Amino acid sequence: MTNLLSRYEVVGDWGTSRLRLFRIEQGRVTARHDGPGIAAAAGQAEAAFAATIAPWLEEAAPTEIRLCGMAGARDGWVEAPYADCPADAATWRAAAARFDWRGVPVAIMAGLACTGTTGAPDLMRxxxxxxxxxxxxxxxxxxxxxxxxxxxxxxxxxxxxxxxxxxxxxxxxxxxxxxxxxxxxxxxxxxxxxxxxxxxxxxxxxxxxxxxxxxxxxxxxxxxxxxxxxxxxxxxxxxxxxxxxxxxxxxxxxxxxxxxxxxxxxxxxxxxxxxxxxxxxxxxxxxxxxxxxxxxxxxxxxxx
Amino acid sequence: MTNLLSRYEVVGDWGTSRLRLFRIEQGRVTARHDGPGIAAAAGQAEAAFAATIAPWLEEAAPTEIRLCGMAGARDGWVEAPYADCPADAATWRAAAARFDWRGVPVAIMAGLACTGTTGAPDLMRxxxxxxxxxxxxxxxxxxxxxxxxxxxxxxxxxxxxxxxxxxxxxxxxxxxxxxxxxxxxxxxxxxxxxxxxxxxxxxxxxxxxxxxxxxxxxxxxxxxxxxxxxxxxxxxxxxxxxxxxxxxxxxxxxxxxxxxxxxxxxxxxxxxxxxxxxxxxxxxxxxxxxxxxxxxxxxxxxxx
The missing domain is CATH 3.30.420.310 (2-keto-3-deoxy-galactonokinase, C-terminal domain)
Known part of the structure; x- marks a missing residue:
């Protein structure tokens, strides 16, 4: 019973100026922690992430972690690719960077890339x-x-x-x-x-x-x-x-x-x-x- | 003879970021000193001006001083008006702020003001x-x-x-x-x-x-x-x-x-x-x- 109740996922948006983490239990947000943005965490993203979810980790490890945003940038945590447009949800999800962290599967979602009308590349994360x-x-x-x-x-x-x-x-x-x-x-x-x-x-x-x-x-x-x-x-x-x-x-x-x-x-x-x-x-x-x-x-x- | 040779005017452009002073003798520039801009000299413009021309003052006082630019701004040395457009050289010169400083006549040139095609005022100094x-x-x-x-x-x-x-x-x-x-x-x-x-x-x-x-x-x-x-x-x-x-x-x-x-x-x-x-x-x-x-x-x- 305790085990079931403490099962949770961590999802979050790690932007340039802010890390926003949500604890998800049975499909609902049950807690939230904010941490430093990628700019402030530069080069020490993993440590900043661990510090932000430390209160949750003390209790139990999450079953999965999914992050979007600058977490996947070159100077983020682990670089994730850009999926090329046109892209649907399935293509985009498949392009995520996936790895294990302390035994927990992590997905850092891909960005999107396209070529503008002027020929210049464009990007989002x-x-x-x-x-x-x-x-x-x-x-x-x-x-x-x-x-x-x-x-x-x-x-x-x-x-x-x-x-x-x-x-x-x-x-x-x-x-x-x-x-x-x-x-x-x-x-x-x-x-x-x-x-x-x-x-x-x-x-x-x-x-x-x-x-x-x-x-x-x-x-x-x-x-x-x-x-x-x-x-x-x-x-x-x-x-x-x-x-x-x-x-x-x-x-x-x-x-x-x-x-x-x-x-x-x-x-x-x-x-x-x-x-x-x-x-x-x-x-x-x-x-x-x-x-x-x-x-x-x-x-x-x-x-x- | 010495008196004649040491007769000089000081003219200068005192901008936001730099004071540029020229020593003029018989119509020719014979020396130059740079000093702090109005932004750096804020509230102490007179002292900054005096310090910049101190080497010249030691020798003799100038016969006249003429300055343009932010010297005439509200937070400059002495506020000079804006002449309204249309303005010719005579109108503009007449609008200068004039005063005596240590017995030397000073003119701080006016700026210009106009009303743009959109009705918004515009300014220059x-x-x-x-x-x-x-x-x-x-x-x-x-x-x-x-x-x-x-x-x-x-x-x-x-x-x-x-x-x-x-x-x-x-x-x-x-x-x-x-x-x-x-x-x-x-x-x-x-x-x-x-x-x-x-x-x-x-x-x-x-x-x-x-x-x-x-x-x-x-x-x-x-x-x-x-x-x-x-x-x-x-x-x-x-x-x-x-x-x-x-x-x-x-x-x-x-x-x-x-x-x-x-x-x-x-x-x-x-x-x-x-x-x-x-x-x-x-x-x-x-x-x-x-x-x-x-x-x-x-x-x-x-x-x-």
Whole structure:
């Protein structure tokens, strides 16, 4: 009886900045531990992993461990390959790196690779798990042509055709936004948060992005509107966010076949809730409806 | 005789990151001292200035001091106003902040302000001195319509009509480039410089920018081409530079009346020689010829 109760699996998403581990018992999450990201654990991934699950190990070893994300990167724990697009869930699962660790079978899930329309290679590690998880949770997503957006530091826009990821595009908009807000002369440290000004800035930035092909010309207003037009220190972050997200959506709609299937309900957002709302707003302004899925739930489904 | 020989003026450009002071005797530069930028001297600008010219002061006081740039910013030495566009040299000179320092007349030159086509204010401090200096050096520049580009951290594209600056636009492309190269996951530290790969990256980036409205979609290739297509660690910096400069030029040519005067010889570049060559290349690929002027010579002429 004790043996049965203590049987558990460990699944997790090990990203650049965070390790998130879930303890799964009889199909349910019963505990969670967070640990350092791959960047902080560089070269000592195994030790960082062991330290993070130590409380669980003291009790009993897991029956299996499955990880996605940067755990499989070259400087991660054990390098996992990239499965080439088009790839379905079976192809992707078969490409995982598998090994034993302290007698426990470990699978580090593969990433996905594709060649963009420009001939440049493109890569993902982690988001594919959410995509295949979303399809596993809602089989309707695996029928027909779907555009799945995974907002984050390096946003992915993926085309799924009948359950296969046929292509995707990485837009490092989140990283660019953080650099501009926190490390440039355009952002401004806010003394006390003013959500109304931030929201106004976001709306102004979105509107600005509707004049396509003016991204570089529009950046400096983040600074000049604060210095000369009375905007508060919260306005620039909102403006930069709206300008970048709006420009990203404009690029996708204007330059790819991604969003031209003619179906109004084919865009799905997976990830951080607050960021997903912003993408939904930007898409909505362009007349494109979207649905939002929970990122953690999709990750867990993909690792099941 | 000694008195005559020791008569001198001090002129200088005090930017965010550097103070550059020139000693002028009988119209010629006879010495130069560099000091800390306004950012480093914050709150103690006067002391930093005094320390920088101390070797000259020991001999004799200057007859006059004229400074441009961030010396006149709110957190500079003494705040100087912005002259509103359209502004000619006389209007601009009259707007300088003037005061006495240890009995020596000081002029801190005004900046320029304008309202962009989008209604957002725009500002410059320092570049206007180079523009009016260029016109002073070559009166032909003060006739007809000219587009003057001042590449730098915050590039300025200024329209000059019959010697008056009628409007300008700030593009923070240089700052964006430095952030992406040095602080993002897209750049890569190069072990040993490989100028050929860097130049190849620049050409690839320029070519990529010719597909307009794809700036965000094209950034990630800086990383993926290195990880998956054998590009060296020097290629991404070149690629990012080419992509950004090419995109900037494309925005200017596509969206403004700036470069549509129909004259082939109306674009003038003032500033850093290496950067000016890159802008000339980007303009050249679009069939737009340009001429390059020496930045220091234009600054000195503007302060004379």
């Amino acid at each position: 982690g988001e594919e798990t959410q995509i295949f998880g979303a399809i596993a949770r809602d089989p309707a997503l695996g029928q027909g042509r779907r555009l799945i957006v995974l907002p984050g530091t390096h946003n992915k826009w993926a085309v799924v055709q009948d359950g296969r990821v046929t292509s995707f595009r990485t837009m490092p908009t989140g990283e660019l936004f953080a650099l501009l807000r926190d490390r440039s002369t355009l952002g401004a440290p806010a003394d006390r948060p003013d959500p109304a000004q931030e929201a106004q800035g976001f709306a102004d930035g979105l509107r600005r992005a509707e004049e396509e092909g003016r991204l570089l010309s529009s950046l400096f207003a983040a600074r000049s509107m604060r210095l000369r037009a009375g905007r508060s220190a919260d306005w620039p972050a909102g403006y930069l966010s709206g300008l970048l997200i709006g420009s990203e959506v404009a690029e996708i709609l204007a330059t790819s076949g991604l969003a031209t299937s003619g179906q109004a309900d084919d865009i799905w957002l997976i990830g951080d809730a607050r960021l997903s709302v912003r993408y939904a707003q930007a898409l909505g302004r362009r007349g494109v409806p979207s649905e939002t899925l929970d990122g953690d739930a999709c990750s867990l489904a993909g690792l099941s | 320092g570049e206007e001195t180079q523009i009016f200096g260029a016109i002073a050096r070559d009166p032909a520049l003060g006739q007809g319509r000219r587009l003057i580009v001042l590449p730098g951290t915050h590039n300025k594209w200024a329209v000059v009509q019959d010697g008056r600056v009628t409007s300008f636009r700030t593009m923070p492309t240089g700052e964006l480039f430095a952030l992406l190269r040095d602080r993002s996951t897209l750049g890569a530290p190069a072990d040993r410089p490989d100028p050929a790969q860097e130049a190849q990256g620049f050409a690839d980036g320029l070519r990529r920018a010719e597909e307009e409205g794809r700036l965000l979609s094209s950034l990630f290739a800086a990383r993926s081409m290195r990880l998956r297509a054998g590009r060296s660690a020097d290629w991404p910096a070149g690629y990012l530079s080419g992509l950004l400069i090419g995109s900037e030029v494309a925005e200017i040519l596509a969206t403004s009346g700036l470069a549509t005067s129909g004259q082939a010889d109306d674009i003038w570049l003032i500033g850093d020689a290496r950067l000016s060559v890159r802008y000339a290349q980007a303009l050249g690929r679009r069939g737009v010829p340009s001429e390059t002027l020496d930045g220091d010579a234009c600054s000195l002429a503007g302060l004379s």
